[in-house]
Amino acid sequence: xxxxxxxxxxxxxxxxxxxxxxxxxxxxxxxxxxxxxxxxxxxxxxxxxxxxxxxxxxxxxxxxxxxxxxxxxxxxxxxxxxxxxxxxxxxxxxxxxxxxxxxxxxxxxxxxxxxxxxxxxxxxxxxxxxxxxxxxxxxxxxxxxxxxxxxxxxxxxxxxxxxxxxxxxxxxxxxxxxxxxxxxxxxxxxxxxxxxxxxxxxxxxxxxxxxxxxxxxxxxxxxxxxxxxxxxxxxxxxxxxxxxxxxxxxxx
Numbered sequence: 301x302x303x304x305x306x307x308x309x310x311x312x313x314x315x316x317x318x319x320x321x322x323x324x325x326x327x328x329x330x331x332x333x334x335x336x337x338x339x340x341x342x343x344x345x346x347x348x349x350x351x352x353x354x355x356x357x358x359x360x361x362x363x364x365x366x367x368x369x370x371x372x373x374x375x376x377x378x379x380x381x382x383x384x385x386x387x388x389x390x391x392x393x394x395x396x397x398x399x400x401x402x403x404x405x406x407x408x409x410x411x412x413x414x415x416x417x418x419x420x421x422x423x424x425x426x427x428x429x430x431x432x433x434x435x436x437x438x439x440x441x442x443x444x445x446x447x448x449x450x451x452x453x454x455x456x457x458x459x460x461x462x463x464x465x466x467x468x469x470x471x472x473x474x475x476x477x478x479x480x481x482x483x484x485x486x487x488x489x490x491x492x493x494x495x496x497x498x499x500x501x502x503x504x505x506x507x508x509x510x511x512x513x514x515x516x517x518x519x520x521x522x523x524x525x526x527x528x529x530x531x532x533x534x535x536x537x538x539x540x541x542x543x544x545x546x547x548x549x550x551x552x
Contacts, residue, residue, distance in 0.1 A: 301398050303490065306428045308415045311408065312490035313429055318396060319347060319486075324432040327425040328448040333434035336444075336483030338369065338378045339454055339463045340386035342394035347483065353442040361386060361393050368442055368483065375461050376439070376479020384458040390491045392456070397488035404489040406457035406464035410475050413466060424451070424468045429487060431468070437483030452484040504528040 302323075304315040316323050317334030324332035335347035345351055345366020354367040357380040363369065369378035386394045390402045397403065404412075416423030424431035435447030450469040457464040462477040465484055478484075505527060512523030 301401065301490075304428050304430075306412060306415065309411055311412065312492075314398075314401065314488045314490075315430075317432070317434060317485045317487055324425060324430040327421055327433050329432055330448075332430075332432045333447070334485055336434070336437040337396060337454065337486050338439075338483055339480035340383065340394055341378065341396075343396045347396070349437065349444060368437065368439075369481065370439055370442060371481065376481050377461070378439075378481045382461060382480075387454075387456045389456070389493075396486060400491055401488040402491050403454060403456040403486060406455040406466075406475055408489060409453065409455050409464075409466045413468075413473055413475075416473070419473050421451070421468050421470050421473070424473065431487070433469070434485045436485075439479070439481040439483070452478070452482075454484045454486055 302315045303312050305312050316332055318337070319335030320332045322329075322331045333349075335343075336349060337347045340361075341347070342362065344362065346363075346368045348366070352367045353370050354365070355370045357369055357371045358364075358378060359380060361379070361383055363378075371378070371380075375382060383393075386392060387396075387403050389395070390397075390400060392402065395402055412427065412429065413419075413424075415427065417426050421433050424433075431451060431453070433446075433448050434451045435444055435449065436452045437443070438445045446469075450467065453466045455464045455466070455475075459477040461479075463480050464475060465478055466475055467473065507528050509526045510523065511526070
């Protein structure tokens, strides 16, 4: 996964919007706009900018089709009844991001925004994330709106029956709440809260190196062994030795 790191926040992000073919070369680079997701839906095809539409809401977390759902109900959601627990964390039910990536929380998005050089679309593009003005998909008729002018980026955070997002235009940038049925951009964040399971492929005991002197019958002191291995982060594992050397064998 191509990434970019913001040295000010230490966060590691995908270097482009989810579904984009390249990093933005300008604020209005169409190839960098990416897909437009209804909040909480997976990558089932609905996010494509030219996907078909349907006026039938879904009663399940996975609608079973790739149509963009249009119902402009009082809840402004594609799912009825609502489910507010679909995009939280790497193990989110419908997390659309690559493995080990997730949607940012509203706080994480807002912190990134706080480091922009200006509080607008120019600052968004000048930031390490090079955010373009991708527009959004309107749930009232399925049309793409304000493309090249404004951008809306989902967070994983919910607010009542709405969800939180970051919006920016030529004049301002701020966090807000919105119904989950419109199609907004997604920028995935690498998750650092979950430990990655360690792996060990092989230990090369024949290449073990000993530091210090072992004397038969005398307790080892200040003596260590370095054992090369492969797998995980590879390298060599050093361990102190204790006990006595007996019959030319190290104690186990």
